[in-house]
Every structure is written in C-alpha cells, then in structure tokens.
Amino acid sequence: MTVMNMVEALNSALKNEMQSDKTVLVLGEDVGVDGGVFRVTNNLLKQFGPERVFDTPLAESGIVGTSIGLSVNGFKPVAEIQFDGFVHPAFDQLISHASRIRNRSRGRFSCPLVVRSPYGGGIKALEHHSEAMETVYVHTPGLKVVIPSSPYNAKGLLISAIRDPDPVIFLEPKKVYRAIKEEVPEKSYTIPLGKANIVQEGSDLTIISFGSMIKTCKEALEQINYSIELIDLQTLYPLDTETIINSVQKTGRCVIVHEAPKTAGIGAEIIARINEKALLSLEAPVERVTGFDTIIPLGKREDDYLPNIKRIKKAVEKVMNF
Amino acid sequence: MQKTIAKFEVSYLQILDETGKIDSNLMPKLSNDDIKKLYELMVITRIADDKALKLQRQGRIGTYAESKGQEASQVGSAYALKKEDFVFPSFRELGMFVTRNFPLEQYYQYFGWDERGNKIPENQNIFPIAIPVGTQTIHAVGFALGIKLKKEKKTVITYFGDGATSEGDFHEAMNFAGVFQLPLVFLCQNNQYAISVPRSLQSHSETLAQKAIAYGFDGIQVDGNDIFAVYKATSEALEKARQGKGPTLIECLTYRMGNHTTADDASRYRTEKEVKEWQKKDPIDRLKKYMQAKKLWSESYEKEITKKAEELVNKAVEKAESLGIPPVEDMFKYMFKEMPPELKEQLEELKNE
Known part of the structure; x- marks a missing residue:
C-alpha cells in the first residue's frame, strides 16, 4: 500500500x-x-x-x-x-x-x-x-x-x-x-462497474451522490445528527437501482446531491426509479441539492453555484421534518 | 495521360530583421508617429502581460495565458484594422485588446474570475474571448457572410494559434470562407507550441499558410516578430477583403516566450537553449534597434513611455480590484432574455439561503 x-x-x-x-x-x-x-x-x-x-x-x-x-x-x-x-x-x-x-x-x-x-x-x-x-x-x-x-x-x-x-x-x-x-494498493485490483458503494450505513435518511460531492457530503455529515446512509453511485450508467431501492426502503427518506444543473440531472432519474420501486416506503418527497440551470460561474461566484454543506443540511432537515 | 494540373508557392515576408534593419522596398507606409505608436502599444502589452503574470502568482487573478513574445503579431495586425472591422479573438490576444483600446481593467477583471470583464463595450467591435480552441473562426465566417449580404465595406479578422489549425471547426471555417468568398482574414499566430505539442507534430505541412491553398485562397507566412511585415500583410489582406476579393490566411511565425498558461510548466517539453534563440528575435528589441538608428528612440523616451505604461496598467489593476464580486443575479440574468419560471425559482432559493 x-x-x-x-x-x-x-x-x-x-x-x-x-x-x-x-x-x-x-x-x-x-x-x-x-x-x-x-x-x-x-x-x-x-x-x-x-x-x-x-x-x-x-x-x-x-x-x-x-x-x-x-x-x-x-x-x-x-x-x-x-x-x-x-x-x-x-x-x-x-x-x-x-x-x-x-x-x-x-x-x-x-x-x-x-x-x-x-x-x-x-x-x-x-x-x-x-x-x-x-x-x-x-x-x-x-x-x-x-x-x-x-x-x-x-x-x-x-x-x-x-x-x-x-x-x-x-x-x-x-x-x-x-x-x-x-x-x-500498487498492484492491480478492480471495482465493478454498475455497483454503488455504501460509504456509511444509516437508518434515518439516504444521501445519494458521487464524484467530488461525496467529500462535501461527508463534511456535511459531521454536522448532521441523524443516522445517514451515504451512497456513492460510482457508476451512473448502468445505475445500481438495487442498492438505491434497498436503502430508501430502509430509511424512507432521501436526498440526492450532484453538481450538474438540476433539470434533467441524474437526480431526476433516481427519483423516477424510487417512484417506480419504493414509492410506498417514502416518508417524505425526495429532495435534490444540485447546481442551478445556469452556466457554472467563474471563480468569484463558483461557490454559490456548487452544492455546499449548508444546502445539504437544509435539505436533510426539510426531508426529516416533512 | 498524366500531367501536372496545379502548382503552388507559398511566400514568406520579412521587412524588419533581427538586427533592426529594414528592406525599404517592402516597407509599408507608416509615419514616424505610427512607428512610435506601434512601439508604445507593444511596450504597454508587455508590461500589462507581466503584471497579469505577477497578479496570478500572488493569487489576485486566476489562470492566465501569457502573450509575451507575440506582441508584434497581435499589435501589428490589430493596428491595420479600421474601427468598424470586427475581431473574433482566442484567449491570448492582449496586444489586440490594447491596440483596440479595450478597457484594460476588464481584461484583469475577466482573468480575475469575473464574467463582467468579457462584456465588450458597446462601441468596440470585438467578440468575447473564446476559450475552446478554434471555435471562433467559424463565427467569424458567419459574421463576414452577414457583412457580404448587407453589402457593407467592413471586414472581419479572426485570431487563433497553430493548435487550432488541427480542429475541424477551423477547416470548416476555411472552406466556407473560400466558397462564399468572404471579407475575412484568418490570422494564425504560430507560436510553435500547443501547450506541449510542437508545431512539427501538429501538422505535417511545411507551413500552416499553405492550408489556404487547399481552400482556394491565398496564404502567406510572415515573420510574426516583425511588426512591419505583420502590419503590411494584414493591411493588404484587409484591403483585398474590402474590395470583395475574398479571404486570406496569414501565418505569423512567432514564439510563446512564457508558459502556455500559468498552470503550465514549459520546461517539461522545451529547452532553455531554444527559448534563448527566440529571445534574440524579440519583436520589441528589434523595433527599438530600428528606431534607434532612425533617431526615434532615446533612453529618456523609453523611460517616459515605460512610466506611462506602468501607470496605465497599475490604474487598470486598481480599478479591476475595486469592482468587487458580481451580483448573484448575474448567474441567472443572462441565460435568456426573459427568465423562465424554473430559473426564477432557483434564484429565489439561492437568495434565501
């Protein structure tokens, strides 16, 4: 190593x-x-x-x-x-x-x-x-x-x-x-495509994310007192529906975090799959924390665009207190 | 039967050599005041460029693409333009911006992470900086076609580098410009590198100028560190365009003295020796030598114009840094003429955070 x-x-x-x-x-x-x-x-x-x-x-x-x-x-x-x-x-x-x-x-x-x-x-x-x-x-x-x-x-x-x-x-x-x-490890190893990774297990709410937002979500989790299950999708297509559905059926609550624009982002597809397979398990509507439907701004306003700890916490509170 | 049905030649133009001597038969009409102005514009460009580099190192602006070494190509070509002519630049055109009297503070503002810097003033005919390589050339084609359709006497110039000549958009632009016989000048600054990739690996053509031949119009290679050659070639190409005689490709042979951008380290792919060889061909030194011989240059003149340039640059930086951060609405405001409901909702959400 x-x-x-x-x-x-x-x-x-x-x-x-x-x-x-x-x-x-x-x-x-x-x-x-x-x-x-x-x-x-x-x-x-x-x-x-x-x-x-x-x-x-x-x-x-x-x-x-x-x-x-x-x-x-x-x-x-x-x-x-x-x-x-x-x-x-x-x-x-x-x-x-x-x-x-x-x-x-x-x-x-x-x-x-x-x-x-x-x-x-x-x-x-x-x-x-x-x-x-x-x-x-x-x-x-x-x-x-x-x-x-x-x-x-x-x-x-x-x-x-x-x-x-x-x-x-x-x-x-x-x-x-x-x-x-x-x-x-310096030697070769594989992680299968099409499989999500459960970064942290939890029972109150599922956060689904990927890429750089996993780090942001982890930082947010340090400030959140609920039992959160954090899923790192790793592969966006094919999407690991099974892991998502199992988790949402367990927690009944879900927040999706991605930096791409909100409209027709992968969050929308995840919500559709939850609706198809786990709607009756939901205790609250699924929230999305995403970029906006705008061009990502240059540096001076970039932080306003990207999902941050504050927005993730707010979404979690909203879903928990629905 | 087999016979030769076409033969081509590509010419090279140099007027001012490295020692500061000119070929007076080729010298374009430029008054002493013009020559001094050209020199001063190059000096401002270099000082402004150095300043940007320093600001980046201090964390006061972001990633910056240096223009050092390319001043003659940028200033000489832009000086040949008329006010009504339209420019479609790439991201390494400080000398063009300086020559067209673009507010320098906006240049620093743009590279200082602020979109407002890329808002070209209403009275200036420059399209915003294009970061993707070569894409602006085809916009220049469309604009030039519009000029032709409106029967105007304006022309268009588009700037790009050697790397851009590998992009499909460039070839489509060249082909359209030839087919439609547009009032357009393709100004290629061949600065020898596309980041780390040398010109020899970018194209197997002996010159980039000759690419024009395949599209049915003239291509010329000029010494891009010779401001007189650049000015003359551009003036003639613009005049030809104005007369409805179609486009021209000008390949300016120059050298990027600095890194590709401040995020690059050129020492990984080129030698110190090569850089030193090009230093000897410096566009500013060369014009200075010529002016010295013509008694247009003195130590006191140099001091005076340097001081003026530094003041101009420092003032621009001060202004740029006083402009603060753009209002958060700006992120949403310019997406459409009228803001759709979902954007309004998202903006409210962001404001209420």
Missing part, C-alpha cells in the same frame, strides 16, 4: 493495465512528454514508449474517432480529453458512433474504448473547464458512465473501465485530484 492522491492512483491504474495488456494505448492532447495537464499520464511515455503513449494533434473529434478505429482493430485506447468543456467537438463520434458500433454491426464489431476527462467544478478555472455533463452521456444509449470519488475507487474503477467490452466515459472530479490522499 502506498498513500496516493487521485492523480497518482489513476496513473497507477494505467501503468498496471498497460503492463498486463499490450493492447492498451494512451492518446490525447499533451499526454506524452507533458504527462497530461493534470499529470495523470506522467511518465507513461518513458515507460511504454511512443507506440503506446502518444500526443495527438489538437482535435477532440480526431482523438475519439481514432480511438474508435483503434478499438475496432483490436486495441484498447484510453483517450484523454483535456477538459470536460472541450469534449463537444467529439460528440458526433461518441454519440453517433462509439455508442452504436456494437448495435449497428449486430455484434460484429465492438468499441471497448475509454474516454477519460477531468470533470466538474471547484477549482476556479476558466470558462469551459468546470462543466458537469454526465447526464448527456447517461442519456446516450450505449455508453457507460463512471465517476470516481476517491483515489482508491478511481484506480479500481478505471481498471474495470479499461477491461470493459464497451465504451466507457470516465469522468475524474478535478476538485478531488489532489484533495484526498489515501492508501491505494
């Missing part, structure tokens, strides 16, 4: 997978010599050489489109999109192609690529560097969507994503990149 931050844990995952599977490639903007702008791919070029780790021209559609071709040809590309806000030129490739190759070819071809990208707000960055776009991917049939919350689950989830036979969008909360350090 070594103490790692999320950047180091992701780097370790890439190293493990590249060592054990020669078909794993890393490509993207500045992933080679520079080691990625957040250094997730640091030293991989040195260790694995320019045929397995390479910088591409500055073209996101090119990066994802090329990864599709590589994956159809037997490779496992792990493509980096430098910032979440820069992925959009690649949407045609992701939405019209990566997600559909298996279905379109009736299983003749598949597209086991991973697109990694720093995700979400909280570091007072420039415009287009703080978006939370997960719902768009979740709403695209054929894509799996993974968002880790800590160094430990980041590594295990990334290894699973690379081994997965289908395209996986892997969103790395940049606020957490260096904010949490914990023990992470």
Whole structure:
C-alpha cells in the first residue's frame, strides 16, 4: 500500500493495465512528454514508449474517432480529453458512433474504448473547464458512465473501465485530484462497474451522490445528527437501482446531491426509479441539492453555484421534518 | 495521360530583421508617429502581460495565458484594422485588446474570475474571448457572410494559434470562407507550441499558410516578430477583403516566450537553449534597434513611455480590484432574455439561503 492522491492512483491504474495488456494505448492532447495537464499520464511515455503513449494533434473529434478505429482493430485506447468543456467537438463520434458500433454491426464489431476527462467544478478555472455533463452521456444509449470519488475507487474503477467490452466515459472530479490522499494498493485490483458503494450505513435518511460531492457530503455529515446512509453511485450508467431501492426502503427518506444543473440531472432519474420501486416506503418527497440551470460561474461566484454543506443540511432537515 | 494540373508557392515576408534593419522596398507606409505608436502599444502589452503574470502568482487573478513574445503579431495586425472591422479573438490576444483600446481593467477583471470583464463595450467591435480552441473562426465566417449580404465595406479578422489549425471547426471555417468568398482574414499566430505539442507534430505541412491553398485562397507566412511585415500583410489582406476579393490566411511565425498558461510548466517539453534563440528575435528589441538608428528612440523616451505604461496598467489593476464580486443575479440574468419560471425559482432559493 502506498498513500496516493487521485492523480497518482489513476496513473497507477494505467501503468498496471498497460503492463498486463499490450493492447492498451494512451492518446490525447499533451499526454506524452507533458504527462497530461493534470499529470495523470506522467511518465507513461518513458515507460511504454511512443507506440503506446502518444500526443495527438489538437482535435477532440480526431482523438475519439481514432480511438474508435483503434478499438475496432483490436486495441484498447484510453483517450484523454483535456477538459470536460472541450469534449463537444467529439460528440458526433461518441454519440453517433462509439455508442452504436456494437448495435449497428449486430455484434460484429465492438468499441471497448475509454474516454477519460477531468470533470466538474471547484477549482476556479476558466470558462469551459468546470462543466458537469454526465447526464448527456447517461442519456446516450450505449455508453457507460463512471465517476470516481476517491483515489482508491478511481484506480479500481478505471481498471474495470479499461477491461470493459464497451465504451466507457470516465469522468475524474478535478476538485478531488489532489484533495484526498489515501492508501491505494500498487498492484492491480478492480471495482465493478454498475455497483454503488455504501460509504456509511444509516437508518434515518439516504444521501445519494458521487464524484467530488461525496467529500462535501461527508463534511456535511459531521454536522448532521441523524443516522445517514451515504451512497456513492460510482457508476451512473448502468445505475445500481438495487442498492438505491434497498436503502430508501430502509430509511424512507432521501436526498440526492450532484453538481450538474438540476433539470434533467441524474437526480431526476433516481427519483423516477424510487417512484417506480419504493414509492410506498417514502416518508417524505425526495429532495435534490444540485447546481442551478445556469452556466457554472467563474471563480468569484463558483461557490454559490456548487452544492455546499449548508444546502445539504437544509435539505436533510426539510426531508426529516416533512 | 498524366500531367501536372496545379502548382503552388507559398511566400514568406520579412521587412524588419533581427538586427533592426529594414528592406525599404517592402516597407509599408507608416509615419514616424505610427512607428512610435506601434512601439508604445507593444511596450504597454508587455508590461500589462507581466503584471497579469505577477497578479496570478500572488493569487489576485486566476489562470492566465501569457502573450509575451507575440506582441508584434497581435499589435501589428490589430493596428491595420479600421474601427468598424470586427475581431473574433482566442484567449491570448492582449496586444489586440490594447491596440483596440479595450478597457484594460476588464481584461484583469475577466482573468480575475469575473464574467463582467468579457462584456465588450458597446462601441468596440470585438467578440468575447473564446476559450475552446478554434471555435471562433467559424463565427467569424458567419459574421463576414452577414457583412457580404448587407453589402457593407467592413471586414472581419479572426485570431487563433497553430493548435487550432488541427480542429475541424477551423477547416470548416476555411472552406466556407473560400466558397462564399468572404471579407475575412484568418490570422494564425504560430507560436510553435500547443501547450506541449510542437508545431512539427501538429501538422505535417511545411507551413500552416499553405492550408489556404487547399481552400482556394491565398496564404502567406510572415515573420510574426516583425511588426512591419505583420502590419503590411494584414493591411493588404484587409484591403483585398474590402474590395470583395475574398479571404486570406496569414501565418505569423512567432514564439510563446512564457508558459502556455500559468498552470503550465514549459520546461517539461522545451529547452532553455531554444527559448534563448527566440529571445534574440524579440519583436520589441528589434523595433527599438530600428528606431534607434532612425533617431526615434532615446533612453529618456523609453523611460517616459515605460512610466506611462506602468501607470496605465497599475490604474487598470486598481480599478479591476475595486469592482468587487458580481451580483448573484448575474448567474441567472443572462441565460435568456426573459427568465423562465424554473430559473426564477432557483434564484429565489439561492437568495434565501
């Protein structure tokens, strides 16, 4: 075991997978010599050489489109999109192609690529560097969507994503990149996709969240006197409905926390599933603590946008006192 | 049968060399006052840029993209514009903003985490800074098409870097501009790096200028650290555009002396030696040498304009820092002309926290 931050844990995952599977490639903007702008791919070029780790021209559609071709040809590309806000030129490739190759070819071809990208707000960055776009991917049939919350689950989830036979969008909360350090095994291990993690068990209320908001929720829990069950979704598609429903049936109360805009956010889907499978267990309407239906502001107002301890506490009180 | 059906050439323009000597046959018409003005604009740009870097290091502004080394490309091209011409910039255009007399305090305000800084004053024809790479080039196309449809005599210039020439949007913009024969200048600042990726790995083309040929219009490469060459090439391209003779791509060969942004460490991917070589080609030093020989420059002049530039910059910073934080309503107010009910509700929620 070594103490790692999320950047180091992701780097370790890439190293493990590249060592054990020669078909794993890393490509993207500045992933080679520079080691990625957040250094997730640091030293991989040195260790694995320019045929397995390479910088591409500055073209996101090119990066994802090329990864599709590589994956159809037997490779496992792990493509980096430098910032979440820069992925959009690649949407045609992701939405019209990566997600559909298996279905379109009736299983003749598949597209086991991973697109990694720093995700979400909280570091007072420039415009287009703080978006939370997960719902768009979740709403695209054929894509799996993974968002880790800590160094430990980041590594295990990334290894699973690379081994997965289908395209996986892997969103790395940049606020957490260096904010949490914990023990992470240097050897390879997996955390299954499609499974949520119960971070803390409780009986009064369920909080469902993921990504950087897990840290915010944990901080809020220190100030909350109820018995809270905290669920870290880890994978947003496929969604672990079973864990959600079991928990809500037990507690009867639920708050969902995510930094993406409220309207049509993943919170809405979770509420729909609770309505379908656990409506009669509810003691109160489910509350959402989310970003607003606005562009995430630049640094001076960013904290007003992102869910915070105060808003989480308020939502918990509202649900408990319904 | 097999025969050659097309042949192409790409020209390179340099007027002011590294030693400060000019090729007088190529020298554009510029008065001594113009030359001094160009020099002063570059000095202001460099001082303002240095200041931004210092402010970032002190935590007073956020991530900042330096312009150092690219002053001639930015100032020389912007100086060729008429007031009515429209600019579609990227995120590294301080010299253009300075030349167009954009309120400097807004520049610091924008990089100081405040959207209000990107609100271009009503009387200035500049589109807000585009952070995604190359996307502005296609907006410039649409604006230029509008000018053509309205039969106006205005032109449009769009700024971008070497990295942007790899993006699909850039190629679509070039193609549209050629097909529609638009009054548009594509001003590429080839500063040799897209973050860590060198120009040689960005495109296998010998020049970026030659990309214009594929789209059916002229491309020229100029010494981007030679303000006279940049000014001349841009003036001619704008004039051509004004006469309805279509777009031009200008590749300014220059160098990003600093990091990509304050979040970058260029020493990871380029050598000190290379940086020193480019230092010798500095755009400001070069013009200074020329002005010295022409007796347009003296120590006292340098002192005077430096002092003026510092005062201007310090005042702008002071003003920027006095503007406080934007009202919380601003987050919601500009999403739509009329605020939809769900946004009104969310705004109330936030205000009542």
